[in-house]
Amino acid sequence: MAIISAKNIQRRFIEGKLTTNVLKGIDVEVQEGEFVAIMGKSGAGKSTLMYQLSVLDTPSEGDLEINKVCVSELTESEKTAFRLNTLGYVFQNYALVPDLSAEENVMVPLLMRGYDWTESKQMAKVAIDGVGLEGKYKNLPAELSGGEQQRVSIARAIAGKPKILFADEPTANLDTVSGTQVIDLIAAINKDEGQTVVMVTHEREYALGCNRIIHMEDGQVVSIEELNKYGRGEN
Amino acid sequence: MKSLRIGLLLGFRQIQRANFWTTSLIIFVMMLTFLNLIAVSGILVGLIAGSERAVQDKSIGDIIITPLDDEEKILQTETIRRILDTVPEVASYSIRYQQGIEITANAKTRRDFGIEPNTIGARAVGINPLAEDAVTALSENVIEGEYLNGDEAGYILIGALNLERFTAGFADITGALENVFPGDSVRVTVNGASREFTVKGIVNAKAGDVASFVYIPEKELRRLSNSASRDADEIAIRLADKTPETGIEVKSILTAQEIDSFAKVRTFQEALPKFITDIKQTFNILGTFIGAVGIIVASITIFIIIFINAISRRQQIGILKGIGIDRRAIEVAYVLQSAFYALIGSFLGVLVTYGFLVGYFDANPIDFPFSDGILVAEPIGTLYRFVILFIITLFAGFVPAWIIVRQNTLNSILGRK
Numbered sequence: 001m002a003i004i005s006a007k008n009i010q011r012r013f014i015e016g017k018l019t020t021n022v023l024k025g026i027d028v029e030v031q032e033g034e035f036v037a038i039m040g041k042s043g044a045g046k047s048t049l050m051y052q053l054s055v056l057d058t059p060s061e062g063d064l065e066i067n068k069v070c071v072s073e074l075t076e077s078e079k080t081a082f083r084l085n086t087l088g089y090v091f092q093n094y095a096l097v098p099d100l101s102a103e104e105n106v107m108v109p110l111l112m113r114g115y116d117w118t119e120s121k122q123m124a125k126v127a128i129d130g131v132g133l134e135g136k137y138k139n140l141p142a143e144l145s146g147g148e149q150q151r152v153s154i155a156r157a158i159a160g161k162p163k164i165l166f167a168d169e170p171t172a173n174l175d176t177v178s179g180t181q182v183i184d185l186i187a188a189i190n191k192d193e194g195q196t197v198v199m200v201t202h203e204r205e206y207a208l209g210c211n212r213i214i215h216m217e218d219g220q221v222v223s224i225e226e227l228n229k230y231g232r233g234e235n
Numbered sequence: 236m237k238s239l240r241i242g243l244l245l246g247f248r249q250i251q252r253a254n255f256w257t258t259s260l261i262i263f264v265m266m267l268t269f270l271n272l273i274a275v276s277g278i279l280v281g282l283i284a285g286s287e288r289a290v291q292d293k294s295i296g297d298i299i300i301t302p303l304d305d306e307e308k309i310l311q312t313e314t315i316r317r318i319l320d321t322v323p324e325v326a327s328y329s330i331r332y333q334q335g336i337e338i339t340a341n342a343k344t345r346r347d348f349g350i351e352p353n354t355i356g357a358r359a360v361g362i363n364p365l366a367e368d369a370v371t372a373l374s375e376n377v378i379e380g381e382y383l384n385g386d387e388a389g390y391i392l393i394g395a396l397n398l399e400r401f402t403a404g405f406a407d408i409t410g411a412l413e414n415v416f417p418g419d420s421v422r423v424t425v426n427g428a429s430r431e432f433t434v435k436g437i438v439n440a441k442a443g444d445v446a447s448f449v450y451i452p453e454k455e456l457r458r459l460s461n462s463a464s465r466d467a468d469e470i471a472i473r474l475a476d477k478t479p480e481t482g483i484e485v486k487s488i489l490t491a492q493e494i495d496s497f498a499k500v501r502t503f504q505e506a507l508p509k510f511i512t513d514i515k516q517t518f519n520i521l522g523t524f525i526g527a528v529g530i531i532v533a534s535i536t537i538f539i540i541i542f543i544n545a546i547s548r549r550q551q552i553g554i555l556k557g558i559g560i561d562r563r564a565i566e567v568a569y570v571l572q573s574a575f576y577a578l579i580g581s582f583l584g585v586l587v588t589y590g591f592l593v594g595y596f597d598a599n600p601i602d603f604p605f606s607d608g609i610l611v612a613e614p615i616g617t618l619y620r621f622v623i624l625f626i627i628t629l630f631a632g633f634v635p636a637w638i639i640v641r642q643n644t645l646n647s648i649l650g651r652k
Binding site for chain 1: 237238240241244245248249251252550551554555556557558559560561562564644645648
């Protein structure tokens with residue numbers, strides 16, 4: 001069953017008299033529990049596509065249905081609530097609030113969802129433990145390495161058990177070892193929890209753990225590569 | 236409620252993790268702004284308050300009794316005296332007699348009648364020195380020589396404004412005696428009758444006409460003016476409790492005794508000279524205007540601080556919105572910060588005002604020509620200013636946060652314009 005269904009997604013940017021078509025009518029579906037990678041060269045439009053699919057941006061044209069909700073019809077505040085309750089995000093630059101501890105960073109979306117302080121704290125600890133950062137609950141982001149910060153970011157994204165996890169080049173700022181750890185973690189979440197994951201990446205090696213790779217070029221999907229369901233090294 | 240809770244968490248942590256010196260500087264600016272609100276208008280009002288206080292303490296007293304509008308003297312002065320003796324709230328009173336006099340300083344020494352006589356016209360006040368001192372502490376205003384004893388004769392006090400050496404610059408207009416010092420002999424003439432007096436002291440005070448009168452024991456003044464009447468020109472009353480409420484209460488007691496059919500009874504506030512109330516009104520308007528400018532400056536300061544703070548965290552704000560945090564939660568965080576700056580700044584401002592400035596200006600009043608300026612910072616006025624500053628600060632904190640938060644989420648995350 002498709003949890004994401006995008007039809008004829010277009011995104012244009014207009015600056016003065018210059019119109020740039022970044023996405024030129026993309027049709028894509030993501031099944032529930034799937035791990036999908038979006039790949040392409042710089043300027044191919046992969047991040048822009050992910051912003052549309054993750055409801056961070058609004059397509060210029062096209063229909064987008066996520067978890068049976070037609071998101072194009074939502075107001076801004078409804079989109080915010082939808083993102084909170086349905087989607088999780090892992091950003092390239094970790095995107096943690098520098099003034100909050102690791103635990104508080106994970107707690108914030110949970111508090112927003114309506115969990116009380118104690119529940120949120122407990123859930124945050126479980127999520128942080130889950131990404132292998134036991135005992136680093138009180139650390140500020142500045143006191144963590146890049147890899148650790150990204151793992152806190154993943155913990156924040158999955159703590160509330162969203163339907164879909166979006167990861168925008170999660171390894172871009174990490175060394176190889178940390179990058180591999182982060183990808184393994186995301187793959188494990190997909191495999192163990194059945195979490196739907198959509199990830200943008202440059203690195204083919206990291207994408208090999210996915211079920212499918214969507215290849216993009218010049219704002220269009222040029223091919224879809226089906227991989228072994230159980231990922232890297234087993235196809 | 237959820238937004239408030241998250242906003243408080245974000246705001247509190249931002250304050251907690253902020254650079255200590257930056258936070259201190261912002262709080263210092265807020266404290267100065269608060270002081271500007273309190274001190275500038277407080278000193279303006281204090282100029283008049285100092286003048287009012289001086290007039291109350293050194294001239295009018297807490298209640299003043301003067302002749303009815305169509306009378307020259309207070310009728311039944313002795314009856315009034317007896318009534319005053321029965322009112323427990325009255326701590327002391329001074330019955331004053333006034334008389335126009337001519338006073339000549341060189342009457343004995345002037346050999347050449349071609350030389351202008353050292354003479355001026357003045358207003359003499361006949362007093363019981365002890366009673367007057369109990370009401371107005373006139374002895375404290377003697378700047379040269381000594382105060383009058385209760386039982387001696389042949390001595391007078393001269394107000395400094397009658398002497399040329401104290402009125403340099405405007406003596407030509409007012410007329411003043413030259414080279415008069417304590418111990419000198421002067422001739423006082425009333426209705427053609429003259430008598431020699433020794434100047435016992437020089438009186439000076441920035442309060443009403445205190446420094447322009449000539450003080451003579453009342454018996455001697457009445458004798459000199461050949462007046463058998465005991466009806467006085469004014470009676471200044473000092474109350475045990477100087478509050479305006481007691482003044483009103485005692486006035487009603489006196490009115491109930493029908494004193495108002497013999498004389499006009501007014502509290503200090505009612506009897507204040509019109510120029511003082513006029514200046515007070517003007518200074519109040521001026522103080523309010525300066526205060527309003529201060530509040531505008533404060534709100535712009537806070538606006539800039541919060542705007543810079545929010546703009547530097549624009550990406551973070553975008554990410555918070557991206558992960559589903561309600562924009563109200565983010566706005567609350569910035570409003571909380573401005574509330575914190577306003578509260579701590581104002582608290583320190585209050586501490587400096589009441590812990591130092593008020594006491595300092597009371598002990599060291601600003602020396603203005605017409606009064607000794609103090610700092611007036613009434614708690615209710617301070618509270619009123621604080622509430623205004625606080626509300627405006629919250630608004631000034633909210634607006635920049637609102638501007639940044641309503642920007643496109645993705646643009647904020649990516650740092651795009």
